Amino acid sequence: MNEMVAQLMQHRSVRSFDPSPVPEADLREIVAAGQMASTSSNVQAYSVIAVTDPALKRELSVLTGNQAYVESCPVFLVWCADLNRLSGAAEAHLEPGADAYADSAESFIVATVDAALAAQNAAIAAESMGYGICYIGGIRNRIEEVSNLLGIPGLAYPVFGMCVGLPDQPSGQRPRLPVEAVLHRNRYDAEKGRGPVAEYDETMTRYLRMRTDGRKSTPWTRIMAEWLTRPNRLHMLEYLKKRGFLKR
Amino acid sequence: MNEMVAQLMQHRSVRSFDPSPVPEADLREIVAAGQMASTSSNVQAYSVIAVTDPALKRELSVLTGNQAYVESCPVFLVWCADLNRLSGAAEAHLEPGADAYADSAESFIVATVDAALAAQNAAIAAESMGYGICYIGGIRNRIEEVSNLLGIPGLAYPVFGMCVGLPDQPSGQRPRLPVEAVLHRNRYDAEKGRGPVAEYDETMTRYLRMRTDGRKSTPWTRIMAEWLTRPNRLHMLEYLKKRGFLKR
Numbered sequence: 380m381n382e383m384v385a386q387l388m389q390h391r392s393v394r395s396f397d398p399s400p401v402p403e404a405d406l407r408e409i410v411a412a413g414q415m416a417s418t419s420s421n422v423q424a425y426s427v428i429a430v431t432d433p434a435l436k437r438e439l440s441v442l443t444g445n446q447a448y449v450e451s452c453p454v455f456l457v458w459c460a461d462l463n464r465l466s467g468a469a470e471a472h473l474e475p476g477a478d479a480y481a482d483s484a485e486s487f488i489v490a491t492v493d494a495a496l497a498a499q500n501a502a503i504a505a506e507s508m509g510y511g512i513c514y515i516g517g518i519r520n521r522i523e524e525v526s527n528l529l530g531i532p533g534l535a536y537p538v539f540g541m542c543v544g545l546p547d548q549p550s551g552q553r554p555r556l557p558v559e560a561v562l563h564r565n566r567y568d569a570e571k572g573r574g575p576v577a578e579y580d581e582t583m584t585r586y587l588r589m590r591t592d593g594r595k596s597t598p599w600t601r602i603m604a605e606w607l608t609r610p611n612r613l614h615m616l617e618y619l620k621k622r623g624f625l626k627r
Numbered sequence: 628m629n630e631m632v633a634q635l636m637q638h639r640s641v642r643s644f645d646p647s648p649v650p651e652a653d654l655r656e657i658v659a660a661g662q663m664a665s666t667s668s669n670v671q672a673y674s675v676i677a678v679t680d681p682a683l684k685r686e687l688s689v690l691t692g693n694q695a696y697v698e699s700c701p702v703f704l705v706w707c708a709d710l711n712r713l714s715g716a717a718e719a720h721l722e723p724g725a726d727a728y729a730d731s732a733e734s735f736i737v738a739t740v741d742a743a744l745a746a747q748n749a750a751i752a753a754e755s756m757g758y759g760i761c762y763i764g765g766i767r768n769r770i771e772e773v774s775n776l777l778g779i780p781g782l783a784y785p786v787f788g789m790c791v792g793l794p795d796q797p798s799g800q801r802p803r804l805p806v807e808a809v810l811h812r813n814r815y816d817a818e819k820g821r822g823p824v825a826e827y828d829e830t831m832t833r834y835l836r837m838r839t840d841g842r843k844s845t846p847w848t849r850i851m852a853e854w855l856t857r858p859n860r861l862h863m864l865e866y867l868k869k870r871g872f873l874k875r
Contacts (some may be wrong), residue, residue: 383755473853
């Protein structure tokens with residue numbers, strides 16, 4: 380295993396940060412590395428808002444579900460799928476009244492994937508520089524308020540946040556499903572996940588017991604059943620349509 | 628700039644491959660590195676199908692828009708957003724008739740982002756091992772046929788493909804938007820992109836001229852206008868709903 384792969388295998392989410400700021404040069408290097416990820420047809424349909432203002436971070440920590448580390452991390456990156464900049468850039472070349480397809484499900488996928496690929500590259504760059512990161516899906520909890528607070532325009536939406544900063548304590552690494560549960564050969568095999576998933580239930584049960592001094596031991600499959608039946612962020616479809624996405 | 632960031636900055640898409648196979652151990656290492664990417668609530672809602680069968684690769688190269696490198700790469704990875712495995716795993720813990728939210732826009736985003744983060748980690752691992760990669764959005768051109776061909780079940784869909792193999796010739800690196808076009812400070816600033824975008828039009832015009840011996844020089848903003856007004860993959864919304872996604 381080379382050093383790069385070793386670093387990827389070392390990833391863990393960091394939720395406790397040293398307050399020292401991320402220098403401007405590091406931030407730019409992290410974002411520039413993000414930009415080098417692949418992008419569909421070179422549309423580069425994402426933006427990132429670097430939030431360092433303490434009052435804004437405080438508000439965001441409330442809006443994301445009272446996650447203290449959103450406030451305590453020195454920089455909170457809000458990764459947006461963004462077809463707004465693209466539409467503005469293209470405007471001068473469009474016939475008046477021309478139909479544009481930024482509102483299609485396809486364009487939504489393109490922008491969302493572009494944002495995710497860039498963010499993951501940025502995460503790896505940050506980790507290689509000694510920073511810790513944590514993705515914050517809670518940015519979608521009260522997404523309309525977040526969008527207003529940060530002035531995010533139509534045809535753009537915050538996909539997730541990301542805390543970045545120097546870790547101030549070691550954090551644990553959660554085991555993943557066995558490779559065989561996610562890797563199929565030539566064709567999708569719906570049966571093949573079963574054995575590895577059962578094995579993973581045992582792995583996660585052991586891990587949870589160890590991390591909680593025996594207090595928790597819920598199998599992964601039960602946690603997933605709880606996740607699936609929780610009416611989580613059901614406002615998203617309406618919000619996205621209001622933003623101009625997913626119309627056709 | 629450390630070595631990892633330097634590697635990220637060196638990324639370029641590879642479309643011409645040496646036919647030698649990717650050894651099984653390397654494939655597993657690439658996928659395992661993918662699995663270490665962050666995942667929302669540990670749902671790990673993605674799968675990857677490693678296509679090495681020559682006949683299947685040939686069919687896929689046609690279905691993705693006659694892209695020869697889909698056939699000529701030694702392994703073609705089909706990255707799927709996958710809430711099917713999760714639903715199956717959870718089943719034993721669900722009350723009969725329990726409402727599950729795999730069909731929400733929120734769950735669709737979770738699965739799509741999970742797939743993208745894992746794929747980007749895998750791409751970086753592959754590149755660090757000397758392989759070249761190329762994302763293939765064309766997997767969505769005839770997505771229903773691709774899904775049938777690969778036996779992809781409901782509540783799963785192929786987000787993109789990825790050619791992997793040893794590069795057999797050097798490829799060029801497309802410049803990206805200036806950092807300032809994508810990086811906002813504390814709040815989204817719709818105006819700030821304009822200067823950097825105009826600068827990028829010049830950069831890309833120069834780059835295109837250089838790559839095509841002066842034959843092409845279309846500014847990026849015009850290419851984006853063409854992209855926006857092309858009715859691209861408008862079947863996606865209906866396809867996704869048929870697959871059980873985006874119902875609410």
